[in-house]
Amino acid sequence: MTERHTPRVVPLIDQRSASLLTPAAALAPKTRIAATGLLSDTLGRPLRDLRISVTDRCNFRCNYCMPKEIFDKDYSYLPHGDLLSFEEITRIAKVFVAHGVQKIRLTGGEPLLRKNIELLIEQLAALRTVEGRPLDLTLTTNGSLLARKARALKAAGLQRVTVSLDGLDDAVFRSMNDVDFPVADVLAGIEAARDAGLGPIKINMVVKRGTNEHEILPMARHFKGSGIVLRFIEYMDVGATNGWRMNEVLPSADVVKLIHAELPLVQLDPSSPGETAERWGYADASGQHDKAAGEIGVISSVTQAFCGDCNRARLSTEGKLYLCLFAAQGYDLRSLVRAKESDTDLASAVGHIWQGRTDRYSELRSAMAPDGGTGVRRVEMSYIGG
Ligand code: SAM
Numbered sequence: 001m002t003e004r005h006t007p008r009v010v011p012l013i014d015q016r017s018a019s020l021l022t023p024a025a026a027l028a029p030k031t032r033i034a035a036t037g038l039l040s041d042t043l044g045r046p047l048r049d050l051r052i053s054v055t056d057r058c059n060f061r062c063n064y065c066m067p068k069e070i071f072d073k074d075y076s077y078l079p080h081g082d083l084l085s086f087e088e089i090t091r092i093a094k095v096f097v098a099h100g101v102q103k104i105r106l107t108g109g110e111p112l113l114r115k116n117i118e119l120l121i122e123q124l125a126a127l128r129t130v131e132g133r134p135l136d137l138t139l140t141t142n143g144s145l146l147a148r149k150a151r152a153l154k155a156a157g158l159q160r161v162t163v164s165l166d167g168l169d170d171a172v173f174r175s176m177n178d179v180d181f182p183v184a185d186v187l188a189g190i191e192a193a194r195d196a197g198l199g200p201i202k203i204n205m206v207v208k209r210g211t212n213e214h215e216i217l218p219m220a221r222h223f224k225g226s227g228i229v230l231r232f233i234e235y236m237d238v239g240a241t242n243g244w245r246m247n248e249v250l251p252s253a254d255v256v257k258l259i260h261a262e263l264p265l266v267q268l269d270p271s272s273p274g275e276t277a278e279r280w281g282y283a284d285a286s287g288q289h290d291k292a293a294g295e296i297g298v299i300s301s302v303t304q305a306f307c308g309d310c311n312r313a314r315l316s317t318e319g320k321l322y323l324c325l326f327a328a329q330g331y332d333l334r335s336l337v338r339a340k341e342s343d344t345d346l347a348s349a350v351g352h353i354w355q356g357r358t359d360r361y362s363e364l365r366s367a368m369a370p371d372g373g374t375g376v377r378r379v380e381m382s383y384i385g386g
């Protein structure tokens with residue numbers, strides 16, 4: 001089955017150049033917010049998870065993320081000087097960790113395309129949470145470079161990886177990455193990650209109705225009992241270029257039903273607060289969770305919003321802070337870092353921004369216009385990171 005190519009709407013304004021102002025109070029000594037690890041937003045949600053996009057480039061052209069027609073040879077990626085350096089990323093990450101972040105995920109674009117990414121991982125692995133523990137340090141990758149890089153990533157201090165894989169059938173996979181990349185190379189990358197000790201490994205499969213739903217069962221059979229957790233993600237309306245349509249979303253409930261009919265499942269408790277995936281374990285003959293057979297996860301961003309627990313912030317490649325995956329604009333932290341503001345000032349700015357956070361796009365989606373009612377278009381997932 002091949003991807004359907006629908007006409008795209010090209011955004012007129014490049015939202016990467018727009019940014020929100022840091023609240024004026026943030027830098028005023030009187031209203032300074034210190035990093036205590038106890039920050040929460042207007043809906044009482046803490047700050048626990050930071051996703052850092054290290055590049056806006058990718059060697060794949062997944063139709064749901066970086067469609068070829070938009071991300072072609074004329075597309076203007078960010079110039080190198082606009083990217084945060086590893087030292088700048090680490091400095092910002094340190095401030096977030098002081099505010100309570102426990103988990104950092106490197107993403108992109110394709111994070112393994114960023115030169116010397118191991119050096120950044122080494123710096124981040126040295127950070128400690130407010131309680132003095134190492135961070136949960138992970139990375140999401142399309143797996144294309146994993147076979148080559150897994151050992152170096154582990155040696156640098158990366159704990160685990162999530163690999164995106166949308167099917168096992170080579171023709172389906174090649175057509176979904178749209179650069180004719182063979183599935184065997186990604187499977188070899190997953191094995192290399194396992195051999196290097198980058199576990200527990202998770203696999204993300206974006207399900208697009210009419211494109212790869214026939215891959216759901218083969219994927220479930222393949223990873224059952226492997227110690228690898230397969231997660232099915234509903235195709236989302238991120239960005240403004242993927243031509244998203246609701247009728248291409250296969251609800252997670254249907255995925256669970258389909259798998260359950262062949263491989264019985266039992267629902268499991270969430271592993272941590274703010275967990276995005278609903279967990280389902282493979283059942284044994286008595287209907288109990290068979291731990292050796294493992295589990296799957298479903299991420300229902302479209303049909304079942306989970307904004308109430310959302311404790312995630314996103315730092316774009318050029319240092320803008322986004323409070324929601326569906327945000328149209330971010331706060332420019334790079335200018336604060338390059339203006340040589342102190343760590344205390346930076347922490348205060350982040351504190352004010354998070355305290356003012358009201359975002360809950362998925363909960364409001366059905367009532368909103370595609371531009372979120374703001375009149376500006378959302379940034380792309382390849383820029384902000386997944
Ligand atoms: N290139 C890396 C990769 O593909 O794993 C990291 C970046 S990618 C933007 C992060 C995750 O977002 C991937 O698992 C990808 O499948 C997912 N993603 C991208 N566009 C999506 C969409 N429209 N709906 C749901 N998930 C999407």
Ligand code: SF4
Binds near residue numbers: 062
């Ligand atoms: Fe690249 Fe990942 Fe987006 Fe696919 S999902 S185009 S691999 S950034």
Ligand code: SF4
Binds near residue numbers: 306310359360
């Ligand atoms: Fe979090 Fe925004 Fe997703 Fe809601 S829509 S879960 S606030 S990222």
